[in-house]
Amino acid sequence: MIVTTQNEVLFTRLQWPAVEVYDAAARIIAKLARLDPQFVTWHDMPTSGKDPGAMFDDREKMLERLDADIERRVKEYPDWPDAKSAHLALTTGVGPNWRKAGRAELVIDTFSGRGVFSLREPDKAYGKATPSILKAAMSALVEELDPTFGNNDIKVKTAEGELVSYRFNRRLYQHRQFFGWLGYVPVDLPHARIRDAYETIKAGKGTIVVSVPGLFDPADDAQVDKAHRVEMDLASYELLPVIDPNLKS
Secondary structure (H helix, E strand, O other), X not given: OEEEEEEEEEOOOOOOOHHHHHHHHHHHHHHHHOOOHHHOXXXXXXXXXXXXOOXXXXXXXXXXXXXXXXXXXXXXXXXXHHHHOOEEEEEOOOHHHOOOOOOEEEEEEOOOOEEEEEEEOHHHHHHHHHHHHHHHHHHHHHHHHOOOEEEEEEEEEOOOOOEEEHHHHHXXXXXXXXXXXXXXEOOOOOHHXXXXXXXXXXXXXXXXXXXXXXXXXXXXXXHHHHHHHHHHHHHHOOOOOEOOOOOOO
């Protein structure tokens, strides 16, 4: 059973005002909404138990909340340039729907340069459509955020009750970014150059690479071996960024 799966893209940190972050999220959501009805209605993340939050469609309210969040950071960190950047965190399920299978989250964090799309128990909610949803979501993030890299982590619960995460338990390199089920590189990478991958898809200025077809299981040694071969290929092209040169693989 898939517990969670998460697409993450990394982009150059930007000082985006609230309106630009909101509009980028709106364009991403418009693309997601074509995939499944569950991706139509979004809510921002409440900041506390007493915070009712706001519906994403309420543009005026959302912009007020984003601007207020920026004002709080500027007062708290007046010398931090990135304090003026907006941070947006959305979900399709709050309150009793928080644990619902298929619940999605979308995060655009301009001061850390991260964009995230994640799903809870997607195999229960979307079944075999899950890979197509993840590919489309990665494409939407790429088109709007122009990232330098993207990857996918997946956490599963085995029949024995063990939790296995690709990022923490099965990654190939410790000193490089992991790639996982699928990801993004900012170059044109035809399938002929990376034949260990299942599929390559043109996206934005670069390429989405799919390591393994179908539902990826990080507890499956054969599937992990395929993902590792793709990561070795990417590393040979210097497309798997080094995150700590002091660590050994």
